[in-house]
Amino acid sequence: MTSEAAAVDRVFRSEFGRAVALLARVLGDIGLAEDAVQDAYLAALRRWPADGIPDNPRAWIVAVARNRAIDRLRRDRVLERHTEELTRRAEDEMNRYDESADDDTVPDERLRLIFTCCHPALATEAQVALTLRLVAGLTVPEIARALLAAEPTIAQRLVRAKHKVRAAGIPVRVPPDDQLTDRLASTLAVVYLIFNEGYVATSGPQLRRDDLAGEAIRLGRVISTLMPDEPEAAGLLALMLLQHSRRDARTDAAGEVVLIGRQDRSQWHRDEIAEGVALTERALRMTRTPGRYALEAAIAAVHAQAATAEDTDWWQIAALYEMLLRVSPSPMAALSRSVAVSLAQGPAAGLALADSIAAEGSLAHSHLLHATRADMLGRLGRSQEAAAAYRTAIEQAGNEAERRLLQRKLADLPEPSQPRTTR
Amino acid sequence: MQYVLLIYGDPAAAEGMSEEDGRAMMAEYFEYTEGLRRSGAYVSGEPLESAQTATTVRQRDGQQLISDGPFAETREVLGGFYVLECDSLDQALEHAGRCPGARYGSIEVRPVMVMPATA
Numbered sequence: 001m002t003s004e005a006a007a008v009d010r011v012f013r014s015e016f017g018r019a020v021a022l023l024a025r026v027l028g029d030i031g032l033a034e035d036a037v038q039d040a041y042l043a044a045l046r047r048w049p050a051d052g053i054p055d056n057p058r059a060w061i062v063a064v065a066r067n068r069a070i071d072r073l074r075r076d077r078v079l080e081r082h083t084e085e086l087t088r089r090a091e092d093e094m095n096r097y098d099e100s101a102d103d104d105t106v107p108d109e110r111l112r113l114i115f116t117c118c119h120p121a122l123a124t125e126a127q128v129a130l131t132l133r134l135v136a137g138l139t140v141p142e143i144a145r146a147l148l149a150a151e152p153t154i155a156q157r158l159v160r161a162k163h164k165v166r167a168a169g170i171p172v173r174v175p176p177d178d179q180l181t182d183r184l185a186s187t188l189a190v191v192y193l194i195f196n197e198g199y200v201a202t203s204g205p206q207l208r209r210d211d212l213a214g215e216a217i218r219l220g221r222v223i224s225t226l227m228p229d230e231p232e233a234a235g236l237l238a239l240m241l242l243q244h245s246r247r248d249a250r251t252d253a254a255g256e257v258v259l260i261g262r263q264d265r266s267q268w269h270r271d272e273i274a275e276g277v278a279l280t281e282r283a284l285r286m287t288r289t290p291g292r293y294a295l296e297a298a299i300a301a302v303h304a305q306a307a308t309a310e311d312t313d314w315w316q317i318a319a320l321y322e323m324l325l326r327v328s329p330s331p332m333a334a335l336s337r338s339v340a341v342s343l344a345q346g347p348a349a350g351l352a353l354a355d356s357i358a359a360e361g362s363l364a365h366s367h368l369l370h371a372t373r374a375d376m377l378g379r380l381g382r383s384q385e386a387a388a389a390y391r392t393a394i395e396q397a398g399n400e401a402e403r404r405l406l407q408r409k410l411a412d413l414p415e416p417s418q419p420r421t422t423r
Numbered sequence: 424m425q426y427v428l429l430i431y432g433d434p435a436a437a438e439g440m441s442e443e444d445g446r447a448m449m450a451e452y453f454e455y456t457e458g459l460r461r462s463g464a465y466v467s468g469e470p471l472e473s474a475q476t477a478t479t480v481r482q483r484d485g486q487q488l489i490s491d492g493p494f495a496e497t498r499e500v501l502g503g504f505y506v507l508e509c510d511s512l513d514q515a516l517e518h519a520g521r522c523p524g525a526r527y528g529s530i531e532v533r534p535v536m537v538m539p540a541t542a
Contacts, residue, residue, distance in 0.1 A: 121512055168534045169424045171511035179513070 004049035011057045012041050016137025019061045021113035022106065024172045027069055030116060031162040034134055036069035037061065058106050110135060111226045114219070116165060116172045118187040126161035127190045133158055136215045146212045147197065188236045188293065191219045195240050213244050231286035235294030238279035242300035245272035257405040261309040273304045292328035295320055314344035331363045335372055347379040367396040371406055383413050425466060425535035426507050426515040431499040432528030434473055451523040459507065464518060468505035499528050
């Protein structure tokens with residue numbers, strides 16, 4: 001790619017969502033809005049290398065996309081009456097944003113678009129694909145690569161989702177107050193899903209895909225900037241920043257997993273930690289009843305602020321997990337609490353909790369439960385039971401890097417004939 | 424936009440209902456329908472006779488095939504419908520959520536297809 005084309009790409013990546021959001025509201029059709037912004041991209045590829053990047057690329061994109069949308073509407077003669085009215089509305093609305101307008105005249109309407117893309121009437125995988133395409137501005141091949149799916153699969157998923165938005169009348173708007181809490185929660189869940197897909201790839205040879213995590217952080221930043229009074233929006237952004245700040249330390253040079261206790265903390269991104277901690281504190285100050293993201297961010301912040309693994313305040317982390325389990329009970333959080341308790345009070349206390357999770361059954365197929373039990377059993381000197389638990393964990397791990405880590409741990413167990421502790 | 428609310432439920436549950444509960448259910452539906460009329464969303468709506476009274480018709484190779492029973496044998500069967508005029512799917516979902524049938528069975532919300540104007 002030429003440097004000019006790369007420059008066009010960069011500008012469009014950062015402006016795509018805003019332009020689509022604005023046009024989608026005016027045109028009432030996200031598919032048409034997307035096509036129009038894509039037309040503007042092609043126009044920019046032709047014109048910017050010769051004319052230079054305009055002083056206000058945002059307004060340029062919106063103005064060109066508007067004209068292209070009106071052209072498309074005029075060409076499309078099937079819905080004639082519809083078209084006249086829409087064209088008039090679009091012209092009226094958008095005459096305000098001409099190419100010479102200054103930056104702030106193009107309103108940021110991405111929230112509407114995010115809520116539309118994450119509407120619960122769409123299947124989760126459709127929500128993820130739509131959000132990545134329309135809000136984050138990723139191309140179909142990029143989304144396919146990021147989600148490890150075939151391009152035609154993603155293309156078809158997007159076509160179906162856009163058809164449903166249009167045909168079912170999913171509105172392009174921020175939900176009314178009485179629905180906002182629920183809808184925000186499901187929208188944040190989509191963003192966090194995207195982040196986690198990047199943070200720990202569920203399958204494949206690599207442990208993480210930074211680009212996807214980076215996109216999720218960008219989305220989280222848009223939501224928390226546009227909804228500054230929502231503690232969970234700040235909490236989610238904080239959580240993602242804090243987890244992402246450790247990315248360079250999470251694998252070693254050979255691509256092997258390094259757990260938090262053994263990570264080289266000098267590789268943690270301090271600027272991101274500082275922002276994440278500040279956001280966590282803000283989220284916690286905003287409400288007396290912090291939600292799951294604020295609490296998970298607080299847990300991540302305790303880790304991030306410990307100078308060494310030994311300095312980690314496990315008592316505080318265990319207490320935060322207690323609060324988290326009250327707000328948002330999940331077997332995974334219960335498992336994490338058992339780890340924190342094992343490090344605060346000792347492996348026996350942790351194992352008791354882990355065993356009760358195992359007895360409850362919902363994590364029976366998670367390698368994490370077995371790996372956690374294996375670790376605690378190993379620390380208690382019960383090597384034979386630990387080895388059995390590691391073997392189950394290895395069978396169930398989906399990620400090769402994680403599987404190798406478990407194999408190393410299994411190999412490190414002392415021989416059962418030489419127990420660490422005397423009976 | 425127009426939406427159809429298709430009300431699905433388990434007929435066994437309805438049959439097992441006491442007379443008193445049945446009357447209460449009817450009263451709820453009257454009230455619900457009244458609310459839809461007042462809001463201006465109501466276009467039409469009818470309860471249906473049981474699925475046991477259904478007859479399915481197919482036309483194949485110029486022959487009409489008639490069979491007893493509903494199109495698909497499922498536990499939850501279509502028990503009635505409403506046609507509503509709403510400004511968006513959100514409004515239709517809100518109305519659907521208040522439908523008494525939503526508490527026992529499920530409501531499928533389907534937009535009515537807009538046919539292109541033939542100018």
